[in-house]
Amino acid sequence: xxxxxxxxxxxxxxxxxxxxxxxxxxxxxxxxxxxxxxxxxxxxxxxxxxxxxxxxxxxxxxxxxxxxxxxxxxxxxxxxxxxxxxxxxxxxxxxxxxxxxxxxxxxxxxxxxxxxxxxxxxxxxxxxxxxxxxxxxxxxxxxxxxxxxxxxxxxxxxxxxxx
Numbered sequence: 834x835x836x837x838x839x840x841x842x843x844x845x846x847x848x849x850x851x852x853x854x855x856x857x858x859x860x861x862x863x864x865x866x867x868x869x870x871x872x873x874x875x876x877x878x879x880x881x882x883x884x885x886x887x888x889x890x891x892x893x894x895x896x897x898x899x900x901x902x903x904x905x906x907x908x909x910x911x912x913x914x915x916x917x918x919x920x921x922x923x924x925x926x927x928x929x930x931x932x933x934x935x936x937x938x939x940x941x942x943x944x945x946x947x948x949x950x951x952x953x954x955x956x957x958x959x960x961x962x963x964x965x966x967x968x969x970x971x972x973x974x975x976x977x978x979x980x981x982x983x984x985x986x987x988x989x990x991x992x993x994x995x996x
Contacts, residue, residue, distance in 0.1 A: 862901060862996060863901050863902070863903045863906065863909045864898060864901055864902055864903070864909055864910060864911060864912040864945075865902075865903060865904055865906055865907065865908075865909035865910065865911055866902075866904065866911045866912075867891060867894045867895055867898060867902070867911070867912050867913075867914070868891075868911055868912070868913040868914070869886065869887060869890045869891050869894070869913070869914050869916070870913055870914070870915040870916070871883035871886050871887055871915075871916050872915075873915060873916065873917045873918075873941075874886070874916050874917060874918065874919060877918070879918075879919060882919045882920075882921075882979075883916070885976065885979045886916055886919060886979065886983060889976075889979055889980045889983045890914060890916070890983040890986070890987070892983075893980070893983040893984045893986075893987045894912070894914055894983075894987045894990075896984075896987070897984070897987035897988055897990075897991050898912065898987070898991060898996075901996060910945045910946055910947035910952065911945075911946045911947070912943060912944070912945055912946075913943070913944045913945075913946055914941055914942075914943055914944075914986065914987070914990065915941050915942045915943075915944055916939065916940070916941035916986075917940050917941050917942070918938065918939070918940040918941070919938065919939045919940070919979075919982065920937065920938045920939075921937050921963070921975060921978050921979070921982075922935045922936060922937055922938075922963055935963070936960035936961060936962055936963065937960060937961045937962075937963050937965075937966075937978055937981075937982050938958070938959070938960045938982075939957075939958075939959060939960075939982045939983075939985065939986045940956075940957065940958040940959075941956075941957060941986065942954050942955060942956050942957070943955045943957065943990040943993075943994060955990060955993045955994045956993075957986055957989045957990050957993055959982075959985050959986060959989045961978075961981055961982060961985055963978060965981060966978045966980075966981045
């Protein structure tokens with residue numbers, strides 16, 4: 834039987850556990866490593882996009898989060914960028930008011946992992962005009978567009994994480 838003292842102890846303990854969990858997620862202001870997971874993108878047939886992102890996103894993440902990387906700290910969590918969707922539109926020029934419209938798009942989550950479990954997650958959906966990266970006839974323009982999207986994702990992830 835639950836007496837009054839145990840009941841009050843349980844009621845007080847539940848919010849404390851919730852606060853402690855969110856505090857540990859917010860306290861993650863340094864990361865031991867950065868990872869990139871494009872498996873959700875692969876599941877939806879984005880093999881070429883996934884391969885391109887695997888090449889450039891880790892570098893862009895390291896650049897944007899450079900001041901927060903502490904590889905020697907084994908206790909620091911790992912930041913994983915899990916990309917769900919990426920699209921390079923065939924439209925290469927002009928202007929649109931529509932947020933998605935004919936724009937290059939990337940969507941995913943920044944996941945803070947510690948001890949093999951997720952302790953925080955931040956969702957990012959961002960777009961860029963294809964002409965941001967240069968003219969459509971520029972040699973290697975698609976690789977430049979992927980690199981620009983990777984940087985855009987990393988930049989907005991850090992901003993959305995309030996770091």
